[in-house]
Amino acid sequence: MNSIEIKKLSLNFGEVVVLKDLNLTIEKGEFLVLLGASGCGKSTLLNCVAGLLDVTDGQIFINGQNVTWLEPSQRGIGMVFQSYALYPQMTVKGNLSFSLKNAKLSKDEIEKRVQNASEILQIEDLLKRKPAALSGGQRQRVAIGRALVRDVEVFLFDEPLSNLDAKLRTDLRVEIKRLHQKLDNTMIYVTHDQIEAMTLANRIAIMRDGLILQLDNPKTIYNFPVNKYVAEFIGSPGMNFLKGAILPNDKPTFKLDGGWCESPDLSNYMFYEPIKTETQAWLGIRPENVVFGDDAKNMPVKFSLEVEVVEPMGANTLVWSKMGGQEFRFMVDGNTTLSIGERVTVGFDPVHSSVFDLDSEDRL
Amino acid sequence: MPNLSLTQNHEDPRGPKPRKILSRRNIILYGTLIFVAIYYLIPLYVMIVTSLKGMPEIRLGNIFSPPIEVTFEPWVKAWAQACTGLNCDGLSRGFWNSVKITIPSVFVSIAIASINGYALANWRFKGANLFFTILIFGAFIPYQIMIYPLVILLRDLGLYTKLPGLIIIHTIFGMPILTLLFRNYFTTIPEELFKAARVDGAGFWGIYFRVMMPMSLPIFAVAIVLQVTGIWNDFLFGVIYTKPANYPMTVQLNNIVNSVQGVKEYNVNMAATLLTGLVPLAIYFISGKLFVRGIAAGAVKG
Secondary structure (H helix, E strand, O other): OEEEEEEEEEEEEOOEEEEEEEEEEEEOOOEEEEEOOOOOOHHHHHHHHHOOOOOOEEEEEEOOEEOOOOOHHHOOEEEEOOOOOOOOOOOHHHHHHHHHHHOOOOHHHHHHHHHHHHHHHOOHHHOOOOHHHOOHHHHHHHHHHHHHOOOOOEEEEEOOOOOOOHHHHHHHHHHHHHHHHHHOOEEEEEEOOHHHHHHHOOEEEEEEOOEEEEEEOHHHHHHOOOEHHHHHHOOOOOOEEEEEEEEEOOOEEEEEOOOOOOOOEOOOOOOOOOOOOOEEEEEEEOHHHOEEHHHHHHOOEEEEEEEEEEEEOOOEEEEEEEEOOEEEEEEEEOOOOOOOOOEEEEEEOHHHOEEEEOOOOEEO | OOOHHHHHOOOOOOOOOOOOOOOHHHHHHHHHHHHHHHHHHHHHHHHHHHHOOOHHHHHOOOOOOOOOOOOOHHHHHHHHOOOEOOEOOOOHHHHHHHHHHHHHHHHHHHHHHHHHHHHHHHOOOOOHHHHHHHHHHHHHOOHHHHHHHHHHHHHHHOOOEOHHHHHHHHHHHHHHHHHHHHHHHHHHOOHHHHHHHHHOOOOHHHHHHHHHHHHOHHHHHHHHHHHHHHHHHOOHHHHHHEOHHHOOHHHHHHHHHOOOOOOOOHHHHHHHHHHHHHHHHHHHHHOHHHHHHHHHHHHOOO
């Protein structure tokens, strides 16, 4: 059953078109992440689902009910904000019970639900404190608790971890995932952090300029990005892009701009359609898919490079170099010692690469 | 040796840099400030000492000398016996009139203006900007233009010369600046808080009373200070829109001080003036910081 259905949603702010003819269906219990750079319309979309913004056109259904004209509180949603948005003059308990009091629930019921939510989030000891006396992580927990007590079908998260420091962010990320596994609610999660998206989502919707570019599970988005923008956005460190042309011989090969000793054979790359004419293109390969040293010898594509910069990251080391004048990075094991200026052999399998048209930047 | 210059000096610079107390800079700075403060406080000093002297002592003409014999009689007279026209019950009547004018005016004007500001800041309804512009425009129209039309308006409402009429006038004239004050303050409250309250099912009034108002106590304090001092000190509206029985303290003070009959009782006049100024003075002392903040919030931020 579908939990949320967005049909032909449009939203304009005056002349500015923020969302255009957007369709999106989210299944019950699904964790959907809206991912995109700032200004792509992801938060706007979330606010539309929450009912905090009036839509220009289109419909929103939650649990089969058309909620397009309903108030936020009537939609059966709970929302968690980036800045926590806790009521500073109320205690944690006051914050948690505010919505329940507004809904005129009985005292016993309020007590029960607050107790239940605070147990799940382990904030029982904090109930009497004011938000000012809480740490960032505790505040965000209370903010999640405020959505939790409402006992709603759908959770909306608007960049909930962006205000936290890196360590806390990873901790709370896991907690949100646990929470989802426990409650099995539908969750929509807005973020610009691709790692959050990859780790949390059942499906990721990558947005740009109010459009969803790709909507798929994290694995597919990582391995088969539909265009260069998605490929750039997902993955850290980012994908390498080599500019060149696809030559349609009996085996398709890639000719690098600026020369390459041999033209790599792309015959095991899955093109959408066979290449019939010479096509200008980007060859994208992730740094982590490039192998180095002895392993490279068995790769269909191999070449030698000069090491320019080495960035040790602990488990791995990122190596920067140039290939025919174009930037090329690859990942090696953290224990490898490389010196600047050293020539090394690297290689990759085109099956792990992505080829994009030079002009449209769409996957070929 | 890389730090040769340092080792040559026997006392290496360390910790805070020593400063001379009687430097030229300090003398000029504090000298100027003290001079200006004295210059500014002399009138107040003269008023206080004069109000504590008897008339014979005043006639000696030493206005700066402290009283030889301290007497509180002028204060008592100013409060309870000074005459304006036929009434000789002192300033007390004016004081209670002012209380009766100030309290409801402050309350009503702040209640309306804060709701205005809240609606304008948080509920972006159609035409909100137009309403706001009109309201702010009101702040720039000279009072004199509106005096006579308002006299007619109050007369037709049957409120001319009555206290409720004056309360309406104060509420109207307080509206632009107070609305601006509240709107500017409410826009600084994070929007997400407002959104969270809507998701939590609070309505227009629920959000106002349970979320916005408890968070805005400082600005309410500022508005109270502004309004209490402004309305208490008002003379123009008091003299125009009321009759002698309802005159506020300021108008009555003027009538006592400016009466042309009999002997000029300087000590009583000074005492009466100080009495009238006591309320705003107390407010300034209690809420000095808030008052400055109010001026800054209302005037500078657009």
